[in-house]
Amino acid sequence: MIAQAADQPFVRWDWIVDHVDDIWAATWEHIVLTAIAVGVGFVISLALSMLALRHRRAYGPITWVTGILYTIPSLALFAFLVPITGLTTLTAEIGLVSYTLLILIRNIVAGIDGVPASVRESAVGMGYTRRRLFLEIELPLALPVIVAGIRIAAVTTIGLVTITALIGKGGLGFLILRGLNLFYSPVGTTQIVVGTVMSVILAVAVDLSLVGAERAMTPWSRRRSR
Amino acid sequence: MIDFVGDVVAWFLDPVNWVGSGGIVSRTWEHVQISAFSTVAAAAVALPPAIWMGHRRRGGIVAVAVVNIGRAVPSFAIIALALPISIRLGLGLGFWPTFLALFALALPPMFTNTYTGIAEVDPALVEAARGMGMTETQITTRVEIPVAAPVIVTAIRVSAVQVVATATLAALVAWGGLGRFIIDGFAIQDNVMVFAGGLLVAGLAIATELAFAAFERRFVPTTTGRSAGEELLVDVTVAPQHG
Numbered sequence: 001m002i003a004q005a006a007d008q009p010f011v012r013w014d015w016i017v018d019h020v021d022d023i024w025a026a027t028w029e030h031i032v033l034t035a036i037a038v039g040v041g042f043v044i045s046l047a048l049s050m051l052a053l054r055h056r057r058a059y060g061p062i063t064w065v066t067g068i069l070y071t072i073p074s075l076a077l078f079a080f081l082v083p084i085t086g087l088t089t090l091t092a093e094i095g096l097v098s099y100t101l102l103i104l105i106r107n108i109v110a111g112i113d114g115v116p117a118s119v120r121e122s123a124v125g126m127g128y129t130r131r132r133l134f135l136e137i138e139l140p141l142a143l144p145v146i147v148a149g150i151r152i153a154a155v156t157t158i159g160l161v162t163i164t165a166l167i168g169k170g171g172l173g174f175l176i177l178r179g180l181n182l183f184y185s186p187v188g189t190t191q192i193v194v195g196t197v198m199s200v201i202l203a204v205a206v207d208l209s210l211v212g213a214e215r216a217m218t219p220w221s222r223r224r225s226r
Numbered sequence: 227m228i229d230f231v232g233d234v235v236a237w238f239l240d241p242v243n244w245v246g247s248g249g250i251v252s253r254t255w256e257h258v259q260i261s262a263f264s265t266v267a268a269a270a271v272a273l274p275p276a277i278w279m280g281h282r283r284r285g286g287i288v289a290v291a292v293v294n295i296g297r298a299v300p301s302f303a304i305i306a307l308a309l310p311i312s313i314r315l316g317l318g319l320g321f322w323p324t325f326l327a328l329f330a331l332a333l334p335p336m337f338t339n340t341y342t343g344i345a346e347v348d349p350a351l352v353e354a355a356r357g358m359g360m361t362e363t364q365i366t367t368r369v370e371i372p373v374a375a376p377v378i379v380t381a382i383r384v385s386a387v388q389v390v391a392t393a394t395l396a397a398l399v400a401w402g403g404l405g406r407f408i409i410d411g412f413a414i415q416d417n418v419m420v421f422a423g424g425l426l427v428a429g430l431a432i433a434t435e436l437a438f439a440a441f442e443r444r445f446v447p448t449t450t451g452r453s454a455g456e457e458l459l460v461d462v463t464v465a466p467q468h469g
Binding site for chain 1: 230242280294297298299300301302303306307309310388391392394395398399405408409411412417418420423425426427428431432434
């Protein structure tokens with residue numbers, strides 16, 4: 001069997017042509033799982049960051065807890081959740097969201113901390129309320145650092161989504177797992193390669209879109225750099 | 227819920243689960259063994275060029291590209307791809323595909339962190355050493371490496387923890403390790419075994435992290451003026467991905 005597997009071509013193009021719909025469905029599922037995880041992760045992180053910015057003493061415990069979550073291997077985390085929430089999308093999302101928190105909170109806090117005190121004082125002097133100061137001054141100025149965090153979180157999540165194949169989800173990870181399970185069939189390796197390549201393309205595409213979005217949202221930094 | 231916790235405790239108390247080729251003891255050994263081999267091999271391959279390029283302060287673009295590519299390729303995909311590659315190389319199943327995958331996974335963060343650590347050594351310090359008549363080799367071994375030591379150890383730690391986490395997936399390519407309890411548990415729908423496996427894997431990952439932290443406190447002098455928090459921030463930015 002092993003000798004047989006060694007003779008297979010790495011990529012069977014005919015399989016790809018026949019399964020374009022499958023590949024697209026897996027890619028779409030991958031995008032949805034990633035978008036929900038990063039979206040929910042960002043909302044939670046923003047709330048926790050605001051808490052940490054207002055009460056400095058909360059920052060230590062917040063990074064400590066999210067740091068431990070980050071250290072727990074993803075498969076172990078899913079192992080803890082499956083007995084409680086089963087083989088569901090919820091299980092996958094809880095795991096995926098957990099891993100975005102540390103990255104996002106650190107970048108949001110660092111970004112807002114990086115806003116010069118003089119800018120903040122000018123805004124307060126001009127009569128900005130705390131809320132408007134946060135939304136209209138601090139958040140936009142912290143955007144480059146925050147987007148850097150979102151980029152890392154998004155690319156990391158795209159990689160992690162593949163592991164959720166083991167709990168019955170997985171997006172493109174499903175193709176990789178099926179490729180492993182069908183390893184001795186002539187199209188096993190092809191599915192692993194397709195799942196991997198598509199996942200890398202997705203990561204690069206999302207990363208570049210976020211760079212583009214950041215440039216579009218911070219026209220002042222572009223003008224300055226010229 | 228209480229019943230479930232009881233079942234997990236009972237699982238750990240049952241001596242049958244500890245001994246034999248599929249027991250906790252031998253699975254932990256397999257896990258530690260392959261993680262250590264791959265981390266050491268990756269360090270042997272990644273550190274010399276990283277130190278050399280860092281010394282010459284060239285190749286920053288390469289360093290950034292390496293870590294970005296490393297982050298974009300899912301660790302699960304690396305494990306899966308290692309299987310056909312290992313079989314084509316005639317290395318078979320089990321140990322070798324796992325080793326190849328973990329090795330490939332550990333390289334990028336080690337390379338980039340080490341490069342950055344060396345390249346960011348204060349240029350004035352290097353100039354002073356040169357002015358004192360040190361050769362380039364002496365500058366590297368007596369100034370740059372000692373000054374960058376905390377960053378280099380952090381580089382190895384980040385990779386090692388990631389390797390331990392990803393070695394969990396080795397069960398998929400017919401190697402053992404603690405991931406077996408989780409993956410076999412999923413297959414036979416034994417939630418108690420799955421949960422117990424999760425505890426073992428998480429415990430080993432955290433133990434690895436703590437062991438490195440203790441080592442750093444004991445043996446590595448703090449030469450950078452960074453606070454602990456800043457150093458952690460550096461960790462996350464350069465950690466390529468998650469197991």
